[in-house]
Amino acid sequence: MAMMRYAEALNAALREEMTRDPSVFMFGEDIGRYGGVFKVSKGLMDEFGESRIRDTPISEQAMTAMAVTAAMTGTRPILEIMYADFIPLCMDALVNQASVFGYLWEGQVNMPFVLRTQGGGGVGTGAQHAKSLDSFLAHIPGIKVVAPVTPADAKGLLKAAIRDPQPVIFLEHKLLYNLRGEVPEGDDHIVPIGKARIVQSGKDVSIFATSKMVIEAEAAAKLLAKDGIDAEVIDLRTLRPLDLASIKASIAKTHHAVVVNEGWTFCGYAAELSATIMDHCFDDLDAPVMRVAMPDMPIPYSEPLELAVIPNAAKIAAAARRALA
Amino acid sequence: MAMMRYAEALNAALREEMTRDPSVFMFGEDIGRYGGVFKVSKGLMDEFGESRIRDTPISEQAMTAMAVTAAMTGTRPILEIMYADFIPLCMDALVNQASVFGYLWEGQVNMPFVLRTQGGGGVGTGAQHAKSLDSFLAHIPGIKVVAPVTPADAKGLLKAAIRDPQPVIFLEHKLLYNLRGEVPEGDDHIVPIGKARIVQSGKDVSIFATSKMVIEAEAAAKLLAKDGIDAEVIDLRTLRPLDLASIKASIAKTHHAVVVNEGWTFCGYAAELSATIMDHCFDDLDAPVMRVAMPDMPIPYSEPLELAVIPNAAKIAAAARRALA
Amino acid sequence: MQNAPSIEEQREIHRRMILTRRLEEILGVMAKEGKTRGPLHRCDGQEAVGVAACMALRVDDYVCTTHRGHHVYVGKGMDARRIVAEIMGRETGYCKGRGGHMLLGDASIGMIGGNAIVGAGLPAATGMALSIQVLKQDRVAMAVFGDGAAQTGIAHESMNMAGLWKLPVIFLLENNQYGLTVRQEVQSPIEDLFIRAAGYGMPGLKVDGNDPVAMYQVVAEAAARARRGEGATLIEAKTYRMQGFSTSDMGGYQSEAEMAPWRDRDPIRISADTLTALIGADAVAQIAAEAEEEIQAAFTHALADPFPVYEFHTPSGAYAEE
């Protein structure tokens, strides 16, 4: 175990996997000499050279499509997209390329690439640099989507993603990079894709959250505890494929659910969680599932406006109280 | 009233609005001389000239962004995107441009553009030409999304969309163009955006459907009627902003709901319908909302495979029976 | 002649061009009879571009093509029977009937693959070339794409990166003068698209797309350059689309006057003339006869093959196994 920042845990995973497998390489904007705007790839160009760590032009659309075919021809590309807000530029490569060929050419090719990006708001980056577009990504067949919150999961899930035979979108959050935590060392620390994590177990209400919202959910649980409400907090970790078993088990116990995601509400990822619970847990529910997500409007810049739209502990706690009322 | 094909109704709406307002113009691939691959703009180039009806290069990404700013500077552009499968190429312009400036520059600009496209499967066009990506579009703040099924609604909603001050995505379906129906003539036939249509009222179960799935829902209702099940079929017509009042009213009456959309299931539009019903109608529900949508995999080409994945009347009827079981 | 095809290669180019032509002619007839499914995009008159270009590459080189890719499929060495089976939606097709005629692939011979998103072939080949460079292989990747595709943004991004990194890739622009129903001048203000290569620091050149020998030579030279580590090349092959955009094209915009001179320059006729001078008329006739036999057998067998049975594709699914 070592105490590390989230960004350092990612860096360690990249270094270990690139050392372990010469077919792994990285490309993206400013990831080389500069080490990435969030310093996740710091030092890697010096260590692995300019062929395996590439600074690129600003060409998200082509780069994503290139990751798809590079992955089908023997390498394991890791593409960094600087902000999740630029994911729309990657959509054709994901929806019409990556999604399709794993099925059409099954048995002929694998597609082991990882697309790392970071989203989320709270620091005044404005409407084009603060979004969480999770539902766009989780809607795409054949593509896995993970979103670790702890440094340990950041490392373990990134290693799992790099070794996975399918495309994996790896969602980071700009407010998580400096988070510190214990991280297991060495090659064998792999966190399986498709398994949720029980952050704290409770009996009254289940709070299912993703990415930084897990931290807000933990804070909400503390607020609820003050009122004697015993909340179970579950970090989904993988958005697709979803760990349905963990969701069912928790709701069977608590009979109340709050779903939290930082993306927009309508057709957002929280909507799918609500619908999945409707499909599989209806009879266990004593109250409707409560959605806590971004209001359906662009993200404003000014502090009082931005902080008003982003989901937080208070909103989550209020939703839990509504569920239990 | 005149009997017309769906494509002819759209053509009439375009002709009337272009005649009425010289700031309306159209651009898109093969829409001019050829009249569009589905012949929706047939004859319009001869009538309105090459400045207002433009054949374009294959540049969906820039064209969508151009529609945004053309709309902000005094024109009412209508952009045709040949297949909904190419919507991923338009996403940056929609999510990072169109969605944002209506809020940021409120009071300074309007954004009256229409993006017409067509989606859906069933005729062997394959994984890259048969998708319904409704949930991508309905997730975007500030953008309206409509999907008419009847020729009358096609005309009335297109006219409403062209006159709307906000961006409107107009979703057609490749299997609807030859559908015939009575269409009111003249300028005053406007179908308001945001209002659902009760196709047939019933008391046992509510079937909410979009686009061509409305026709499958009607067929399902006939199948159900044979078993004495009285289904209410509602054509949502507008995917965003959603007519919540009609949904609530119907479920208050039937206490059972089936939601149908041709897009993928996970994070799909049907998921939002299920979640919206969870949010607003939970106490009225006697059974979980049943989702009928595309299985979460790419659309295959071969007939037996493609027909197996596309939602149809039989699947809808089965879902209704499960809801009532 | 430098990089010229051997006589053996010319025979094979000729044979594959005839296979392609006959494949499409038969499909065209079946389409009229309503026996095919979905639109079919024929490359009649363009066979030399796909066939000769692929013949100039190694089997382990990578190639990708467009919605109009029959000549590339056959040119790269795919089996006619399994091509027909895929187009007819059979279990024995290259994609088990999942793909259809626009999306065929055969990774075992570097055919990855067809693509129905216009422009998608350029980053696809660029990504393969990136993989080749990272793995320090001596392979080459080639994208065959159209004049319409040349106007897509992704073409620009791809060629810029290919030029920047000196990637072993060949951009083969098949200029058949039409993007769907509109002529190239309605899509771009310049006539010779290859001049854009200068903006990407790579050589650009023009070739007669209806001359198989010329096609073979320029592609062979570009491949040699790429293998020498000198990077990408943009080749514009001038040709013409003889059979309309697709089987669903209502036509009416390609005039006979425009088409006549191209019909006279049929690439199969041109290669037949060249070959006759080299191996004699009988040998050339025999190539045609053998090709005819092969294509007839391909249809007979493929049409007897079974349709696939639907199964949900679990790896694409949204829920983890429990």
Added chain:
Amino acid sequence: MQNAPSIEEQREIHRRMILTRRLEEILGVMAKEGKTRGPLHRCDGQEAVGVAACMALRVDDYVCTTHRGHHVYVGKGMDARRIVAEIMGRETGYCKGRGGHMLLGDASIGMIGGNAIVGAGLPAATGMALSIQVLKQDRVAMAVFGDGAAQTGIAHESMNMAGLWKLPVIFLLENNQYGLTVRQEVQSPIEDLFIRAAGYGMPGLKVDGNDPVAMYQVVAEAAARARRGEGATLIEAKTYRMQGFSTSDMGGYQSEAEMAPWRDRDPIRISADTLTALIGADAVAQIAAEAEEEIQAAFTHALADPFPVYEFHTPSGAYAEE
């Protein structure tokens, strides 16, 4: 000199460049003190590009810019106080605090607008030019964009359509030699990006981006061309970024050796010298003094302005009014 700025215009260019410089210097200090929010992108050393180019256009011409747009905002005539108010997130800002420094707009003077998606300005201006052409107006649209933006696909699609339709648009490529932290040669294999204009059938030219008079002239000429119906122009202004990528840039990659010669060619110094010869040192000093007063007042007032109060934006919402 043809299309040369009048003395009055040169005074105004000088004044607006100083306003921009001081605006950013003050913001830079406040950023260090933690008094600003989010990253700020300064254009120190590039003021002539945005200011002189905008001054060469009419008030009713359209302009859009990037994340690094202070010189364009001020150059187009936006009010310093409301710019500062927006950057400080106040209700009185151009976007009521909703936009922030990368997304300012003032449609009343054709400033539509800032854009933080790299490359987005090219189709934006092209779309405005399309609107101008459809409405048969004699306006011009201009996109100011960077060397990094020139590598995006959307730049290619936009310039192709602008060239094809002879749209009244000016593509002003502000080559400050860096895209974020990497030099241009890491992003593109060619040094002079303006040569790509040939691929779009439009004139392309290079200009000294630190010389306000030269900047004004080339833009004025391109605007005249556009108004004559002769279409688009690509102008590459060579300049240099003096203050790093943004306030969150950790730096360390721009060497003093690289920067020194550019510091000597400070556009404000160059314009001061030219102007001194024309109107004398005192008049030039007075311009600076007035600009300083204006900018100080802008900050004083803006900082006293109220923050906005949050309200849900109904027109963006997902449900119809009941």
